[in-house]
Every structure is written in structure tokens, then in C-alpha cells.
Amino acid sequence: MRFQNRFLFFALAVALLALPLGVKSDVVLTILVFSWLQGMLAVSFNLIFGFTGQLTMFHAAAFGIAGYATHLSMQHLGVGYWTGTVLAALFVSVLSIIVGTICFRFRLKEFYFAIVTLAFSEMARLTVLNWNSVTNGTLGINLQEKPWLFGFKVNDTVSWYYLSLVALAVTLLVCSRLVHSWMGRCFSAIRLNDELGDTLGINVFRYKLAAFVAGNFIAAVTGSLYAYYLGSLEPGFLSIDQSLGIVAMVLLGGRSSVFAPVVGAVLLTALPHLIHFSAEVRSIVYGSILILTILVMPQGIYGSIAALLRKRHAS
């Protein structure tokens, strides 16, 4: 089984790396770049939601703020793209520590945690929307610069394909290391029974905060990549729709494994391009898919298939 997994993993990796050699369609590659970036967002969200049990609505804020913060530090501090991204991720981490400390000190859980993080997220969005002199308000900002990597300018779709794929792979590796470590066990304890975890000596506050900050840090890096790939920034990055979209990807893909949310991210990113709906119909289709998933396969697509394979294997 382990060997098979390894083999599958390598086959998938090689296929994904070789893909741009065969697929020349810019549209397909573009969809995949967005899928990988949305995948990073979903995987990092799931670190907080699926593994630590905290339904955060701050993820879109972390994602959007980082885009703006990268741009602003490049513009005002004269740093390059990568330094700007690191600064943005650190800034988002500080914000997450503040928001997380407020929520977790007051022991906000479930519904209350979701609502309060949503309120912080909206505060961030309204700030971005109304602080015209800095963010250019509703109009947003055009981003001309592209990142440089090893002397290459990441400009065309194929370079972005590889950059986003590597970023997603690093995200998966980091999250999987975390989840399978002692810290991941603290996350499980918090999700399943935090009172018991507390009496076993686990500092529930500290590890809730650790998961929250780690998840938002990755969301920030994603936001910075996303904005510079897209070449523009607007307050919609921080919207509730964005947060709900992330929740949908995770529920559709599955939340019990590190990798599963990527499946949801790819499907929900690719779907609108495969089938053309008007905006109104699209919301209905999305909503129906979500409701169906929750009712028919609460473990998500990946979880259900994994369970099926396990059953096959056992019999």
C-alpha cells in the first residue's frame, strides 16, 4: 500500500511537471495556475478548519491584505517582489496574532468564532475599499511588475504554471509535516476535545493560535502570488464570497486529509470554464453542488474515494 502510494505520487508529480510539454493551450494552463493557487488557499484554510476545528472566515482577508501589502512595500520601501511577499506574510502574521488572540482568549468557538473572524475580515475589506489614497478604492490597482526567479522573469503562463505548482507542493509538504507531527496531534486534540487536551497539558490557546497563524501565513503568500499573476488588485479579494468559495472547495474535496482540498479547488476553478453559466445560474449550481456534497458525501470527494478504496482493500 505504502509503495503503491509512493508510486502514484511520483507518477502524478512527473505527469504534472511534464504537462506543459504536451498541453500548449494557454487557457488550460491558466485554469491550472488558478487551480494550484486556489489549492494552496484551500489547503491552508483546512489546516485551521479541518485539522484544528476552527471555522475561520479570515482567510480571504489574509489573502487580500497580503496582495496590497506586497504592492505597498515594493512601492514605498523599494524592495523586490520576494522581499515584499515575505514582509506581507509577516504583516499578515502579526494581524493574525492580534485577531487570533482576541478570539481565542475569549474562547470563541464554532459559530461565534466564524462570525467574529468574518467581522474582522469585513473591517479589513472596508478599510481597503475606503482608503482611496493608498488602495485606490473600488478601482483597484494595476500591477505591472512580475517576480524574478533565478534570473528569469516569471511572465508567461508556463513559468507561472511551474511557480504555482512548486508553491502548492511546498504548501502540501509543510502542512503534511505539521499535521503528522506532535503539533498536529495538538491540533487534533483541540478539534476533538479541547477540555481533555487541556488536562493533558496541551496549551490550547497557543496551538489554536499556531494553526491560525500558519494557515494565514500561507494564505498571505498565496495572495501575493495570485495578485501578481492576475496583474491587478481589488477589494473583492477580501470579500465574503471569496471566503465562502474556500469553504466550498474544502467541503467538496474533503477535509480529513492534507491533499483533499486540492481536488475541490481544481473542480470549482475549472468548472465555470468547462460549462458556461450566467452569473445567477452559477451561484445556484454551486450551491446545489455544495448541498449535495454535504448530504451525500460529507467526507468530500477525496474522502469518499479513499474510504471506498480502503474497503476494497480490506475485503
Place this chain on the structure above:
Amino acid sequence: MLLEVRKLTKRFGGLTAVADVSFGISKGEIVGIFGPNGSGKTTLLNLVAGLMPPTEGGVLWKSVPIQGLPAHEVAASGLVKTFQNPQLFAELTVLEHLHIAAHLELKRRLGWRRLATLVRPDLAQAGHERAAQIVRICRLEASRDRLAAEISYGEEKMLGVAMALMCEPELLLLDEPASGLGAGEIENLEAVLRDLKAQGTTLCIIDHKVGFLGRLADRAIGLHHGAKIAEGAPDEVLRNPDVVMAYLGHSRDRI
């Protein structure tokens, strides 16, 4: 004196759950606390473990007051308690429970260096060996890989003890570990607790009857309506007229 309880009182509104209770526990002792249902045993234990602020009085753990400390700090200081109704992580196996409970051991052994295990998982190995050893001590080998939702009530209670042991307690507080167990399971529990005593762990065990405590405890404390009504050698306490009165209405062998 490892633990000193001084004039503890706890009132819930008009109800006095614990009334002016004082006692001490020395290193290596087994102290039994017994009393009928509702006599305030669980409340007393929660006060002792610092999980609840007392209305009056105080608790000294290794000569330091522990009121107001969060539960995880109390546990980290070596004072660990189990729950009367087993508290578990429903989706996890028995062994996974013990791996979670290895947290304090890892923290004590590596301190902040445990962050390095994120890159080098092998450094965390010792906790897993200890888990395997405690599975054996608690006689949970047969259900090691079963989910908490699938094991018997007796095993659930034993798993509670096993997790507490993973925390390397200096004083282990057990809230009615024997209630709800069959005769065979009680024998098993007794053997486990004797092993612990032989290894020098200090124990404070609560039960609603004396039977099983009488054989195990060095000293017994009788509780009734929240107040301490007797203290001494178990068989002496059993003969105490107040204790007999407290259990009146029950036949003698229920005590």
C-alpha cells in the same frame, strides 16, 4: 508534604458542595476519598486540581498555591487528574490517544527544541516507546488499534488512566476509576494501581464505596454533604459511626 488542602469550601449558590475540608498527601501514598453520590467528591477533586476556584481556602502543590492556573499548567507541574465520565477523542485509536498524551513528556525532554522534530520526526520517537509500554502496563494491548468509539466502558476508563500516566504525573487524581466496571475489570484496575504504587507514583483515588479502596489505600477520608467526617486507616474509618450513619439505608456491604 506533596499536596496540602487547607479549609477548602465551595458553594454553588445556596448549595455547599465542599465544606471546610483539609487534608494532606505525602509522596508515595495512596489516599482514598469516599462518600455517597453527591457528597462533593468530584468538586473537591476539581478544586484540588485547580480547575475551579474555591469559595474559601486554598491548595498548596509542592508548597506553591495553584489556584487560578490553567489546567494545562497544573498538568505540566505534575498534578494530573482523570474524569469520572471518560473523556476521549472519539475518532482516534487507543494508541493515538497516548501519542497525544505524550505531549508533556516531549515538552519536558526537548523544550523549544521540539520544533526541530518538524524537520526530524525521529527525535520524537521516545514518546512512542513510552506509549507502547503504558499500553502494556494498563493491559490495553488487545484494543491498541481500535477506535475509542468501539472499546468497552472498562477500557475507556483504563484509557483515561493510561493517558494520565503518559503525562508522567507526580500525583495522580483518579475520579471513580472503578465505578461501572465488572468484577474482572476492577481486579485488573487494582493490579494496575498496585504496579503504579510499586513504582512510587502517589495516588489519590475517589470512589463512592469503600470496598475497593479498603484493599488499596494507605489512608481513607470519608466525605458526607461536602464535609470530611472521618480520616485514618481504611478499616478504622469503615467502623466510624458517622460513616456508617452516612451510608444508612444501604446495606453494610454496599459501603
